[in-house]
Amino acid sequence: MTDDGETRPPRDETRAGADVPAPADGTVAATGGAATATAPTGAHRVAVSEGKRSERRLGWLLCLPAAVIMVVVTIYPIVYALLLSFQRADLRFPNDNKWIGVTNYVTVLTNSFWWHAFVITMIVTVISVAVELVLGMALAMVMHRTLLGRGLVRTLALIPYGIVTVVAAFGWRYAWTPGYGYLANLLSDNSAPLTQQVPAVGIIILAEIWKTTPFMALLLMAGLAIVPDDLQRAASMDGATTWQRFTQVTLPLMKPAILVALLFRTLDAVRIYDNIYVLTNGAQGTSSLSILTYHNLIGGLNLGIGSTMSILMFITVAIIAFIFIKGFGTAAPGTDSTGRR
Amino acid sequence: MRRGTKPRLRTGLAVGAAAVMAGTLLSACGSESTGTPVLNLYAYPQQHRADIVKRCNQQAHGKYRIDLNLLPRTADQQREQLVRRLAAGDHGMDILGVDVTWTAELAKAGWIRPWTGSNRQQVENGTLPAPLSTATINGQLYGAPNNTNVQxxxxxxxxxxxxxxxxxxxxxxxxxxxxxxxxxxxxxxxxxxxxxxxxxxxxxxxxxxxxxxxxxxxxxxxxxxxxxxxxxxxxxxxxxxxxxxxxxxxxxxxxxxxxxxxxxxxxxxxxxxxxxxxxxxxxxxxxxxxxxxxxxxxxxxIGGENLAVSKYSDHPDLAFTAALCLRNAANQKYGAILDGVPPTIESVYHDTTPLDPNKKADAKTNPSMATAYPMRQAILDELRTAVSRPVTAxxxxxxxxxxxxxxxxxxxxxxxxxxxxxxxxxxxxxxxxxxx
Incomplete structure (x- = not known):
């Protein structure tokens, strides 16, 4: 991973042309991320010189301490959770621990609460990420095109992302509480939207969108920055309308950035926890997978069932990431980006 | 490069270990410098509980000092903090204010100590049977009912x-x-x-x-x-x-x-x-x-709170003594009148002396059980037939x-x-x- 991250950006630069303005900090990071994800296609193409190789070895060595610590602090808990998921392990019955094979998996996968949470999680993920993509794209275009007060616009747009999620979620919760909430008071009757399933899920999605659209916009703006201006100019010379330029030039070239943004946000959204914890804590059937896992693990003290859920969530996330990265492999424009037009 | 990282890593470890040890030493000094064993009480926020703790600390004459630590406001969060720390074998908790519904859970997991001998006798003496039943699991008493409640x-x-x-x-x-x-x-x-x-x-x-x-x-x-x-x-x-x-x-x-x-x-x-x-x-x-x-x-x-002693307490004997003080008749009366939590000791319901026995009873300035608890007979009657929620881990x-x-x-x-x-x-x- 690291080694491709190092070799890719130069290749991007050559492809995009020398006249591309130097990208801002965020751009470099995002391009690096895109390159990481597109690794399979580009890995074998670059011939590496001796100096380059020793430089790369140095890079590896510099990364080693961090990598070792990462492995120690992540592998151990993951293995431990995996082991727990095959046991009856309930903190309230410390003497009854025993190996029970896949019983926990059967219990969870045949349980309606689990599938209900799964559906809720997917609904929240799909709707929030889709809306965020559209809004984020619009916001990114605005931020990219703005000439006056660009810094100010970007700062303003990033405010929601800068607020601690839990604090923001409390803001939303109070806003929707009848009596003193300004949003709840807009509703005609004295209804409490957070106490009904559909409105509550809607509010959760809204809070998610509000919170993470700026993040999406930031990643997309980085993608916009790598779209060369002369391609746009050439397209308009050929008589392309603004919309055509957007769909035929900008979008295809931005595809890696879009996919990375989608991947990050989807993985985030699948693990949604803090907003729901504060807004409903899973009441009225609004539990996400994380909330359900938390309730069983920490509330129920059932390490077996809770670990099983964690592992299943891990698998879900891995599958989504796999699909996305697979998607990258096939759709990466790096293979022949100009031919697409 | 590879050779270079090793000593550095070792240095890092040493620094880390030193920091941890220093921390341990510091905290050890902190608790022993006064010479008085500190008992950490973890309980839900109740307005006048600090007064009760203060009274017990005065009566202890340096035998122990109770430190009041507040649990979060909602019941779920209170329980979560307790069980999470107990599961980790936290020595920093001695006396726990436990909701009647968690008592069995904590007892079955082996996280709280049974009340035995004279401690148990002192708890059972004069306490209403209904609250006691919430703390009695398989014939053992695991909590001292501190307050009770009925709708x-x-x-x-x-x-x-x-x-x-x-x-x-x-x-x-x-x-x-x-x-x-x-x-x-x-x-x-x-x-x-x-x-x-x-x-x-x-x-x-x-x-x-x-x-x-x-x-x-x-x-x-x-x-x-x-x-x-x-x-x-x-x-x-x-x-x-x-x-x-x-x-x-x-x-x-x-x-x-x-x-x-x-x-x-x-x-x-x-x-x-x-x-x-x-x-x-x-x-x-x-x-x-x-x-x-x-x-x-x-x-x-029945609702209410039982006082339990953590298995991981470093001073269990003192913790039992201190818990007995926190829930004695005088303190239950104080809590009942000022915080509205119904007592578990029957005699408190029949108490007629106002808060300050030297002054005349007055609903506003010097309340008694009669003025603060006009419904006390109804509560007492209900407590006689009250049922507990399932007592299970x-x-x-x-x-x-x-x-x-x-x-x-x-x-x-x-x-x-x-x-x-x-x-x-x-x-x-x-x-x-x-x-x-």
């Missing part, structure tokens, strides 16, 4: 001159008031949370049943449960039910009566003090009665499953709901099921 039927005597003894009676009264165009809702805690379990447990007890058997090992339910569920369903679909019944917790119930939309509520005694503070004009018509039942007066479900699961299946009360189908409860609670008892 009463609170009603507006200007609208409902004679309080009915049954749910049917309440429905009839509500129908009559509805026809007369007057406030007719009877508030109960019907939201999907612990309050719904309390309601079900009370109605079930009135029908002569219980959720689990006495030993807490198997599901009981059965015919009484079907009767109880039909009563709840009928009530939830009657004129007595507030349209927002399925969202009603204690406080909305209280506010509905104070706000004039409801004629009565089944609620904890704190509503009396609230009424006195919020709507003093309504207080003279704000009366209480035993909670309703099915064929006659109902049975209340998996109470948390049982409760969550129950409230989920009973919500919303309007949609209860007595027979099938009973069957669903039976199967899901059985799973919960074996920690087999998934908690919602």
């Amino acid at each position: 009463l039927l609170w009603y507006r005597s200007d609208l409902m001159p004679k309080p009915p003894a049954t749910y049917q009676g309440l429905i009839d009264e509500a129908t009559r008031l509805q026809k007369a165009g007057k406030p007719h809702y009877v508030e109960v805690t019907g939201a999907q949370y612990e309050g719904l379990v309390v309601w079900f447990n009370s109605v079930l007890a009135a029908a002569g049943g219980s959720i689990l058997n006495k030993a807490g090992t198997e599901v009981s339910l059965g015919k009484p449960a079907v009767t109880a569920l039909s009563t709840m369903a009928k009530f939830a679909n009657s004129a007595a039910a507030d349209p927002s019944l399925s969202n009603t917790q204690e406080d909305p119930a209280r506010l509905a009566v104070e706000g004039g939309t409801a004629v009565a509520e089944i609620n904890w005694p704190y509503v009396y003090a609230s009424m006195a503070a919020d709507k003093p004009a309504m207080l003279k018509n704000f009366k209480w009665a035993p909670i309703p039942g099915i064929t006659g007066t109902g049975k209340a479900t 998996t109470y948390q699961n049982v409760s969550t499953v129950t409230s989920t299946l009973l919500s919303p009360p309007k949609s209860i189908q007595p027979e099938s709901t009973e069957r669903a409860l039976r199967s899901q609670i059985s799973d919960a008892l074996q920690s087999k099921g998934v908690m919602p």
Whole structure:
């Protein structure tokens, strides 16, 4: 991973042309991320010189301490959770621990609460990420095109992302509480939207969108920055309308950035926890997978069932990431980006 | 490069270890510099608890010092902090203020110590049997009941001159008031949370049943449960039910009566003090009665707090002594009068001396049990027949499953709901099921 991250950006630069303005900090990071994800296609193409190789070895060595610590602090808990998921392990019955094979998996996968949470999680993920993509794209275009007060616009747009999620979620919760909430008071009757399933899920999605659209916009703006201006100019010379330029030039070239943004946000959204914890804590059937896992693990003290859920969530996330990265492999424009037009 | 990293890593480790050791030494100094053993009390926020702790610290004459640590405000968060730290074997907690419903859970997990010998005798001496039963598991006493609680039927005597003894009676009264165009809702805690379990447990007890058997090992339910569920369903679909019944917790119930939309509520005694503070004009018509039942007066479900000593306490003997002080009759009276938490020691209910025995009793400046607790006889009477919630280590699961299946009360189908409860609670008892 690291080694491709190092070799890719130069290749991007050559492809995009020398006249591309130097990208801002965020751009470099995002391009690096895109390159990481597109690794399979580009890995074998670059011939590496001796100096380059020793430089790369140095890079590896510099990364080693961090990598070792990462492995120690992540592998151990993951293995431990995996082991727990095959046991009856309930903190309230410390003497009854025993190996029970896949019983926990059967219990969870045949349980309606689990599938209900799964559906809720997917609904929240799909709707929030889709809306965020559209809004984020619009916001990114605005931020990219703005000439006056660009810094100010970007700062303003990033405010929601800068607020601690839990604090923001409390803001939303109070806003929707009848009596003193300004949003709840807009509703005609004295209804409490957070106490009904559909409105509550809607509010959760809204809070998610509000919170993470700026993040999406930031990643997309980085993608916009790598779209060369002369391609746009050439397209308009050929008589392309603004919309055509957007769909035929900008979008295809931005595809890696879009996919990375989608991947990050989807993985985030699948693990949604803090907003729901504060807004409903899973009441009225609004539990996400994380909330359900938390309730069983920490509330129920059932390490077996809770670990099983964690592992299943891990698998879900891995599958989504796999699909996305697979998607990258096939759709990466790096293979022949100009031919697409 | 590779050779270079090693010493650096070692240095890092050494620095880290030194920091940890320094931290340990510092904290060790902190607790021993005074020479007085410090007992950490973890309990829910109660306004005047700090005063009680101070009184006990004075009486200890340097034998120990209790440090009061507040748990979060909601019951779930309180429990979570306790169990998480107990599971990790945290030595920093000595005396725990434990809700009656968690006592069995903590005891079965081996996280709290049984009260034995003279400590146990001192707790049992003069304490009402109902609160004691919440702390007694397999014949062992695991907590010292510090306060207790039962719901009463609170009603507006200007609208409902004679309080009915049954749910049917309440429905009839509500129908009559509805026809007369007057406030007719009877508030109960019907939201999907612990309050719904309390309601079900009370109605079930009135029908002569219980959720689990006495030993807490198997599901009981059965015919009484079907009767109880039909009563709840009928009530939830009657004129007595507030349209927002399925969202009603204690406080909305209280506010509905104070706000004039409801004629009565089944609620904890704190509503009396609230009424006195919020709507003093309504207080003279704000009366209480035993909670309703099915064929006659109902049975209340007991709440409250037990004081337990952590297994990981470094000073267990002192912790028991200190807990005995915190819950003695004088301190229970203090808490009852100033914080409104009903005592567990029977003699406190009959106490007539005001807070400051040297001055004349006065409702405002020098309250006594009589002025602060006009409903104390009703509470005492209910405590004699009160039932506890299932005493089981998996109470948390049982409760969550129950409230989920009973919500919303309007949609209860007595027979099938009973069957669903039976199967899901059985799973919960074996920690087999998934908690919602």
